[in-house]
Amino acid sequence: MNATDYADACTIALAHARASRAYLAADARVAAKADQARHPASIMSLEEFIDYTDPCEEGLGYLRSNKPDSLADLWETCPRADWMLWGLGELRIESASILRDFAFWCVRRTPLLGGGVTGDLITDPVSLRALRVSELYVSGKSLYVSGKSSNCEVESVYRGALCALERYESDSESTTVEGEILAAVCTAVCTVVCTDPDMSSAHGACTRSVKAAGMAVGRKAPEHELVRAVANARAFAMMSQADQLRAVVPNPFLSDSPGVLRALAEARGAFSIRPITRRSGPTA
Numbered sequence: 001m002n003a004t005d006y007a008d009a010c011t012i013a014l015a016h017a018r019a020s021r022a023y024l025a026a027d028a029r030v031a032a033k034a035d036q037a038r039h040p041a042s043i044m045s046l047e048e049f050i051d052y053t054d055p056c057e058e059g060l061g062y063l064r065s066n067k068p069d070s071l072a073d074l075w076e077t078c079p080r081a082d083w084m085l086w087g088l089g090e091l092r093i094e095s096a097s098i099l100r101d102f103a104f105w106c107v108r109r110t111p112l113l114g115g116g117v118t119g120d121l122i123t124d125p126v127s128l129r130a131l132r133v134s135e136l137y138v139s140g141k142s143l144y145v146s147g148k149s150s151n152c153e154v155e156s157v158y159r160g161a162l163c164a165l166e167r168y169e170s171d172s173e174s175t176t177v178e179g180e181i182l183a184a185v186c187t188a189v190c191t192v193v194c195t196d197p198d199m200s201s202a203h204g205a206c207t208r209s210v211k212a213a214g215m216a217v218g219r220k221a222p223e224h225e226l227v228r229a230v231a232n233a234r235a236f237a238m239m240s241q242a243d244q245l246r247a248v249v250p251n252p253f254l255s256d257s258p259g260v261l262r263a264l265a266e267a268r269g270a271f272s273i274r275p276i277t278r279r280s281g282p283t284a
Helices: 003-017 023-032 046-053 057-066 071-077 081-090 096-109 125-138 150-171 177-193 199-218 223-248 257-268
Strands: none
Touching (some): 046 071, 125 150, 125 177, 177 199, 199 223
């Protein structure tokens, strides 16, 4: 997604940001009923999941080669958080607060192979301000800067980050670490600007942080080791993100997951478990 696309998304997000927040109460009611009926995801077979979600070629290759015993086992062993987020989105299992928290964790805390975290790569003052203002806003602290309200201030720093990203993209002939980490910041802040963030914003923060982590390690590697160094750094970052996501999201494929998700909803905010239409599994 380029800066223009981000700007378009921002316009839509700002409209949503001014809408009613009644969806939180609705999601809480849905989550409260979750222990009364299991979500179809908890009774899907692996083949049914593949048929229902139609994963990408790389993801399908992983499933076929690793042959997890169940979807619950797949969740516990999946090496990539972006795949896990995609799966949650396909099954319509979402939490606005956790999406925001995870997006900011990816930008700030994704580990770099050899030491350090992606937050160390953020040196652009516009990016740093966008992150700080957004994090303060999410924490519930009131912001009044230059006479602006909290909402307006978050919107302002988001637009500033978008403009900075556009400058990076126009000035750089190739992708840079700075451009990738700034793109990650933009997608993370988008989860705050948007009243009801979807998986795409958290997914963007996740994947762009991985790219930045790989490039940061790669630019220090000898030329003959560049490809391997980048691949190893990205794999390390992806697995770290996957472990973090597992730490905050209960395994949605366990038979008792709805009860766990309800408890999580009470502790962390509304966790939506929305109905999905199951398709029949593949025929022989």
